[in-house]
Amino acid sequence: MTSAKPAQRIEWIPIDRITVVNPRVRNQRVFLEIVENIATIGLKRPITVTRRIESDGPFYDLVCGQGRLEAYQHLGQREVPALVVGADAEDCMIASLVENCARRQHRTIDLLQDIGGMAQRGYSHQEIARKTGLSYDYVHGVARLMDQGEQRLLRAVEARTIPLSVAVDIAESDDQGVQRALHTAYEKGELKGKKLIAARRLIDERRHRGKRLKVSTQKSSRLSTASLLKAYREDVERKRALIRRANGAHDRLMLIVEALHRLRMDDTFTGLLEDEALGTMPEAIADRLARRGQPYHA
Template identity: 30%
Template sequence: MQIPDILPMKDRRYLMIPAEKVKVINPRIRNEEQFQLNVQSIDNNGMLMPIRVNDKFLEKTGLYELICGEGRLIAHQRLGKTEIMAEVVTCTRKEAYLQSLIENLARSNPGTMVFARELKQLHDENWDYTQIGKLCCRTPEYVRQYIGLVEKGEDRLIQGVEQGVFPISFAILVAQSDDGNIQNVLMDAFDQGIVNCQNFARARRIVGARLQRSSQANGNGKKDRGSMTVSMLKKDISDLTKAKDSFVREAASKENRFLTLLTAINTLWHDEAFVGLVKEEQINNRPELVGKFGYET
């Protein structure tokens, strides 16, 4: 499957279209509290990025099919706006669906099952591991193992990998081991330095939760929870919540810094004197960008 090309800005088509004529094809679940802040931001500042729609079936159905920008569309509707700025493209439904998947992947936090399932959906659409790896900056082997965990329903192990608790090689080993041998696998990983002292307790909790789920799924679930108490459970939940909030803040901060840098680079690249200078110094090769980011031309 060929990865869609990124069109230069000058070749793109932008139109104000009726919001009521946009049909959502691939809806997403969103956090309502965060979404309300997004609605308020659009109300205060306007929409900074157009939605993208497919007009291939407009004459037949009278509707544009949404590729990306569902949140911006819903925000406009809640604010009572009747029109919305859109980048209009013409493509097949499958191409539109793939673009929507890629957009969702770029917006999903790594470590969540949403991110993991987006990878699997791309693979189901005949993308190979190398293509997916380039898209999410991972090796083909990593993607293959990652998708294997998704297919086995190993939600907790995937989150452990992406949160840096243990490497994917350990997650694969746990997924392939019998329940009775998993504790030995964990201790071996600790002895070999695969799981360090700092993350050992978190790894043990993840593996323990997986064992409990497996036991319940096999009809062997018992009320024996070892030494786990209500206070310990509350502390675990509190620690995990704090860790999640920290990851979200860090990701948002890094994205904002990157977008600021990208804006500055795009501005400089329209300066003829600057372009001439970097060409003269033979340093005009810019790194390739993946996902939702791209250079202006």
């Protein structure tokens, strides 16, 4: 498998021709922050895609940048700047996994789905570790927990509540074996103090509620009036902050235009500029001065 090589220039690509190969559910608050950031200062880093040719023209598969792509779409844009790389579906999947591993606040389930997807596609644990930069022990341990549906233990490992090796021992033991695993981890210094208490609480939850995490589907329907009002007020305050920044930038630009106009009207200053071969002005600035009704002569 060959590695993807980035393109030398950025292309503007229609959003409706981009397919998200490895989609994820985004935290709504974080997503709105991305939207606001792009709306305020623009897109700092283009998305990355790979091109595929179909009968009705070129289409693109997303390699990385789902949040940025969806933010652009949310803002009503029809095109998005992108780096086009040469990569097949396997490369795209690996690149997406690597980006997810590198993300500061990634969800455990996302990482598991990526590793599980590579395993289902025929990759060995050694290959997954080599391609993603994760250790073999981590990949192997995660795969074992995932095969047994140990979502609670996996979340605890990602939160660093318990070590991965201890989680594997717990997953493969009966009740007595679990207590021995906790005792051994305590003697080795792997679980002490608050971590030991958290581990015992986790074991109790696992025993009474099962291995898997239950995701509530009723959260959105239980929003209180106070929560909605708080969200509305926060949104209004963000918009007011944007307006304040915009007004401040407008005032500063007007000040700059006025200063340029006065300097341009100063014969001594323009004479110095001409002596230094700096007597010309960018066309955009000249046009801006002209729109203020102040004549400009090149």
